[in-house]
Amino acid sequence: MTEVLSAPLVVEFPFTRSLGPVQSAFLTGLRERTVLGVRTADGKVLVPPVEYDPGTAEELRDLVKVAATGTVTTWAWNPGPRRGQPLDTAFAWVLVRLDGADTALLHALDAPGPDAVRTGMRVRVRWAAERTGAITDIACFEPYEEGEATGHQITAHSGEFGGETAVTGIVAPARLDYTYSPGRAQSQYIHALSGRRTVGERCPSCRKVYVPPRGACPTCGVATAEQVEVGPRGTVTTFCIVNIKAKGLDIEVPYVYGHIALDGADLALHGRIGGIPYDQVRMGLRVEPVWTDGGRYPDHYRPTGEPDADYDTYKELL
Amino acid sequence: MTGEFRDVAIVAFAQTDHRRRTDELSEVEMLMPVLHEVLERTGLATADIGFTCSGSSDYLAGRAFSFTMALDGVGAWPPISESHVEMDGAWALYEAWVKLQTGEADTALVYSYGKSSPGSVRDVLTRQLDPYYLAPLWPDSVALAALQAQALIDAGDTDEPALAGVAARSRDAARANSHAQIGGSVPQGDYVVRPLRTGDCPPIGDGAAAVVLAAGERARELCGRPAWIRGIDHRIEPHSLGVRDLTDSPSTRLAAERAGAFARPVDTAELHAPFTSQEVVLRKALRLGDDVTVNPSGGALAANPVMAAGLIRLGEAAARVHRGASDRAFAHATSGPCLQQNLVAVLEGDPR
Numbered sequence A: 001m002t003e004v005l006s007a008p009l010v011v012e013f014p015f016t017r018s019l020g021p022v023q024s025a026f027l028t029g030l031r032e033r034t035v036l037g038v039r040t041a042d043g044k045v046l047v048p049p050v051e052y053d054p055g056t057a058e059e060l061r062d063l064v065k066v067a068a069t070g071t072v073t074t075w076a077w078n079p080g081p082r083r084g085q086p087l088d089t090a091f092a093w094v095l096v097r098l099d100g101a102d103t104a105l106l107h108a109l110d111a112p113g114p115d116a117v118r119t120g121m122r123v124r125v126r127w128a129a130e131r132t133g134a135i136t137d138i139a140c141f142e143p144y145e146e147g148e149a150t151g152h153q154i155t156a157h158s159g160e161f162g163g164e165t166a167v168t169g170i171v172a173p174a175r176l177d178y179t180y181s182p183g184r185a186q187s188q189y190i191h192a193l194s195g196r197r198t199v200g201e202r203c204p205s206c207r208k209v210y211v212p213p214r215g216a217c218p219t220c221g222v223a224t225a226e227q228v229e230v231g232p233r234g235t236v237t238t239f240c241i242v243n244i245k246a247k248g249l250d251i252e253v254p255y256v257y258g259h260i261a262l263d264g265a266d267l268a269l270h271g272r273i274g275g276i277p278y279d280q281v282r283m284g285l286r287v288e289p290v291w292t293d294g295g296r297y298p299d300h301y302r303p304t305g306e307p308d309a310d311y312d313t314y315k316e317l318l
Numbered sequence B: 001m002t003g004e005f006r007d008v009a010i011v012a013f014a015q016t017d018h019r020r021r022t023d024e025l026s027e028v029e030m031l032m033p034v035l036h037e038v039l040e041r042t043g044l045a046t047a048d049i050g051f052t053c054s055g056s057s058d059y060l061a062g063r064a065f066s067f068t069m070a071l072d073g074v075g076a077w078p079p080i081s082e083s084h085v086e087m088d089g090a091w092a093l094y095e096a097w098v099k100l101q102t103g104e105a106d107t108a109l110v111y112s113y114g115k116s117s118p119g120s121v122r123d124v125l126t127r128q129l130d131p132y133y134l135a136p137l138w139p140d141s142v143a144l145a146a147l148q149a150q151a152l153i154d155a156g157d158t159d160e161p162a163l164a165g166v167a168a169r170s171r172d173a174a175r176a177n178s179h180a181q182i183g184g185s186v187p188q189g190d191y192v193v194r195p196l197r198t199g200d201c202p203p204i205g206d207g208a209a210a211v212v213l214a215a216g217e218r219a220r221e222l223c224g225r226p227a228w229i230r231g232i233d234h235r236i237e238p239h240s241l242g243v244r245d246l247t248d249s250p251s252t253r254l255a256a257e258r259a260g261a262f263a264r265p266v267d268t269a270e271l272h273a274p275f276t277s278q279e280v281v282l283r284k285a286l287r288l289g290d291d292v293t294v295n296p297s298g299g300a301l302a303a304n305p306v307m308a309a310g311l312i313r314l315g316e317a318a319a320r321v322h323r324g325a326s327d328r329a330f331a332h333a334t335s336g337p338c339l340q341q342n343l344v345a346v347l348e349g350d351p352r
């Protein structure tokens, strides 16, 4: 059994999201230290507000201002905060029904310990010092035991804040960290490459040789396990000319990227084709891999100087 | 749904041994033996299958388009009639059931898989939440389940010893399930997010499952005692957690009603309750008494391959019908935080 390979993999991107009119007013309000809800046709006040009634699907636009104080409806003590969560010391997750609202908002409660938290306790918003128009403009909630429930003191609100620019979108960064393992077939392929050998796998049923192997024959649906060394030479089956420089890639444009059927393989792999002017690359061109010192895979493929392969020899591999 | 429907049954079920890690296997390498096993049970070949549907999520292992790679294990070239849901495989089964209802296919292969080991599933699942109000706070799956558990405790529906009892009963049942990831005596442990302890949470791991569906006489040819799907339906809660009563599951109840679940009593229920507290909610919604055997497989508390654990509930319930251990069973699957979305199926065996 080949040693299983693994490598860190970070998937990270900022999601840019536009807001509907109700969400826009709510997040603009948070920036201005004001909590807005939305009133449904039957008089319920939803906080956080939504664009459509969760019961009737009716469009909601009737904004109201509610209090920045409220009551905990349920809670959960989080002894080990995780990346991205509102506080970096132990805290309580809470659902809070703000005074004037009929529904609850999820956030963090800064409390000294679980014994200081209970359902029904009074809390108030702690505003973030820097606010941008996001749910994180509420830094967290904090205990407010001296504050009696103020009842439903809601007031109508236009959703506008004295000429201040409305928040119309949010950027939500997301990052997930993985330790990726490619599995048996691909681990063996990568291991062989580090010894400058290209090893595919043959399907026991249809006898096709897959390079790189993925562990299964997509035609027969069975495992491919028989190792077959292919190449090193191969034939360009098709190609394209790249004119746009990729970020962080140290290759001059234009360059050629091609599909290469290595001798003995029944599937073409892809690679860069060099050592020849870009406008002279052609289908049928015979190529061989060029390795660099310490490289774990071919840097590129270059012409071997052999006569071009006959179309019939690779037409099934296009 | 009930009414005039084509008779469709689950005729075979297979699953992997669920494990904490499967570093030596790619997704398709993990899945393929299960596909072969489930086909072998029916004597069908890939070419005999009328429709194939799968459920998985690329976010779990962080591998884009992994579901297309997984299709290699089916033998999907030349192209077959195929579909995929970015959901638990129970919803892939629902789609396949609909396809069989249209009459366009008589057999279907349904599979799902999940590899949680490469990533941090608690964090990964935050990315399915409301992107405006919830996702920026990164509330993880245990935290949200704990809020629901505390609401149940406050309402007097359960307490920590009762939750520990659910955990113990599930892990004890799992001793008879060779595929389970954990079983036997498992300590309740420390709080992960209070009031939920380690023992209240599902194990994290990798696994896959597959079932074969067949319609009418075809089902009787392929299986000695088919598990007939007498009704199947799925429903969803409002997406804002603060709008919901977390101690109840109206969507489960409605799905069960539409599936004809309450027409006659059941002897078995396979419930997809990854957290002990969620079993409390489901028992209430499905009106399960003590005479019903709940999660004889150990349920998701014994093995929780995300995206497959719901399909496994349908498979486990069907397998009991196949071997004559059940005559009428509920199978339930869930998706999302705090039982956000729920599917209920009623499975029956022919009278003996």
Ligand SMILES: [Zn+2]
Binding pocket: A203, A204, A205, A206, A207, A208, A217, A218, A219, A220, A221
């Ligand atoms: Zn083959």
